[in-house]
Amino acid sequence: MSKVKIGRAADLEEGGTLTFQFTRNGKPTDGFLARFHGELVAYENRCRHLPLKLDYDDGRFFSRDGNHFLCQTHNAIYEPLTGLCVQGPCEGESLKSLKIEVIKGYIWLVLD
Numbered sequence: 001m002s003k004v005k006i007g008r009a010a011d012l013e014e015g016g017t018l019t020f021q022f023t024r025n026g027k028p029t030d031g032f033l034a035r036f037h038g039e040l041v042a043y044e045n046r047c048r049h050l051p052l053k054l055d056y057d058d059g060r061f062f063s064r065d066g067n068h069f070l071c072q073t074h075n076a077i078y079e080p081l082t083g084l085c086v087q088g089p090c091e092g093e094s095l096k097s098l099k100i101e102v103i104k105g106y107i108w109l110v111l112d
């Protein structure tokens with residue numbers, strides 16, 4: 001198990017997001033953090049429809065109403081707290097969640 005520091009919890013306000021990269025099995029992998037309803041969540045930044053990032057490298061993950069994550073390519077809609085796609089071409093599938101821990105105000109990505 002290894003841990004990678006990815007940011008400060010205090011920097012992520014409600015509705016805020018932060019993208020990061022990490023290495024998994026020797027491959028660079030994109031991830032994102034978000035705060036929704038006070039909770040911090042982290043997922044691989046990879047849509048379940050096609051292997052594309054949800055954002056267009058602009059850090060925009062939330063839908064206009066702020067209630068869901070939205071894939072900008074074909075508009076798949078995901079629940080922020082579970083990662084479940086509730087509408088769109090990959091409905092019923094889920095974003096890959098990433099394990100995080102907050103220690104002394106810093107957010108750490110925990111890799112198996």
Ligand code: FES
Nearest residue numbers: 047049071074076
């Ligand atoms: S790539 Fe995300 S909905 Fe098609």
